[in-house]
Amino acid sequence: MEVFASVGLMWILKHGSILNIPREYIKSISLTAKRLLRCSMCLGFWCGLFFTFISYKNNGLSYDLIYIPFISSGTCWFLDSILDLVQESSLSISKLNK
Numbered sequence: 001m002e003v004f005a006s007v008g009l010m011w012i013l014k015h016g017s018i019l020n021i022p023r024e025y026i027k028s029i030s031l032t033a034k035r036l037l038r039c040s041m042c043l044g045f046w047c048g049l050f051f052t053f054i055s056y057k058n059n060g061l062s063y064d065l066i067y068i069p070f071i072s073s074g075t076c077w078f079l080d081s082i083l084d085l086v087q088e089s090s091l092s093i094s095k096l097n098k
Contacts, residue, residue, distance in 0.1 A: 002051040006072035007079055009047040010040060014080070044076025045069045 013019065014037060027034040036042050048069035056065055 002048065002055055002068050003072050003075050005051050006044055006047040006068075007076050009050070010044045010072075010076045010080070011083075013037065013047070014040060014043055040080035041073050041077040044080075045073035047076070048072025 013023070023037060027037060036046070048071065051072070052065050052068045055068070
């Protein structure tokens with residue numbers, strides 16, 4: 001469940017239109033934040049780590065919690081790559097129809 005929450009948080013932070021203004025401001029004052037917000041794998045790891053801490057606070061210590069940031073990172077990268085492919089395909093199809 002934490003992995004799906006991480007993917008959602010990553011997409012909101014990286015692509016959410018409601019966060020355009022704060023995201024651009026943060027990217028303008030910090031090179032590290034700019035790089036982080038550009039990389040779905042990196043952002044996915046930190047989102048997974050965030051949900052790991054929440055799960056730890058709610059459920060206590062479990063060795064399975066160690067894997068959440070890494071699984072989240074890979075899943076966020078994979079699903080963001082799929083989203084990019086779908087968007088590119090959509091643009092290519094719309095250019096062909098014009």
